[in-house]
Amino acid sequence: MLDFCAIDFETATHERNSACEMGICVVENGEIVETKTWLIKPPSFPYFHPRNIDVHGITPEDVQDSPTFEDIWHEAENLMYGNLMIAHNAGFDAGVLRGCLDYYGFFKPKLNYLCSISLAKKSWKNLPKYGLKSLAEQHQISFNHHRAGDDAEVCAKISLLAFQKLMLTRNDEVRDVLKKNLKVL
Template sequence: MDTFVAIDFETANRERSSVCSIGLVFVEGGQITDTYYRLIRPLPNYYSRFNTEVHGLTARDTNTAASFDEVWRELLPRIGSLPLVAHNSSFDEGCLRAVLAAYGLPPHQNAFFCTCRQARRVFPRLPNHRLDTVARHVGYRLDHHHHALADAEACAYIALRVF
């Protein structure tokens, strides 16, 4: 697979619909052609201490940000029917399904692939298959883990090596 969109969400709390940031990396013909990062006002709009400790975002960062439905209207034409790729796709696809449902938007129809599952097949001897471990193994330096764009970039680099 050499044409896809790598996607990563960060959430404000335990609710999958509470996306507070999104990172996308557009890959065409095996080359990164564009990136996108946006803060999002979460739904429901509160932050758990655990989530903030993971990614560093707080309500102060997103109170004036766009809602997901506004961001999705901007992104949907760019994503089109391209396959989506995420590391631990059950989380990111779950977030996408939940936030689309929360806003009454149609469910996505894109194929969704998981670099974590594929890395387990391709690199079975790694000590674990967390994003930072697999990224390091394929030669990508992930300096800002749990920043949605940095994680999407790492995912794109992994996808180009495992699919």
């Protein structure tokens, strides 16, 4: 049984606590069961760095009536509870999650996380690029890049394909085979 959640953040600034969008894709028994996206009003509001807006297209106006990370965390945590977390470039997303949890004084869940880039490199050797967009194109998956829900769902789909290629069908197998790649939040 493969159970995990894929997560993605978009940020308003270079600050790790500046999440302005969060996406979580929940996988149960190797199937995507839910993808949830939240626009978030970051602590920097109304300031967004222009470079960040250029990447994801989310503006202060888009989030002015949105909840803060503090307001959505319990709902998000329930989707993630007890799961393996996977993210594309996981160091960034885990850092944003840690930054938001620290900023609002929340306890960090004991989550193992895995980077889908290292998973893809293990599964498909010698690809020219391992970015989310390149991997999606390689597997004929279309999506709205740099939007958190879409990115999280594509990360989940790529991870499922990688697990299939590595013939990993259960979380304990993932832990055994990829233990060097697993990190703790």
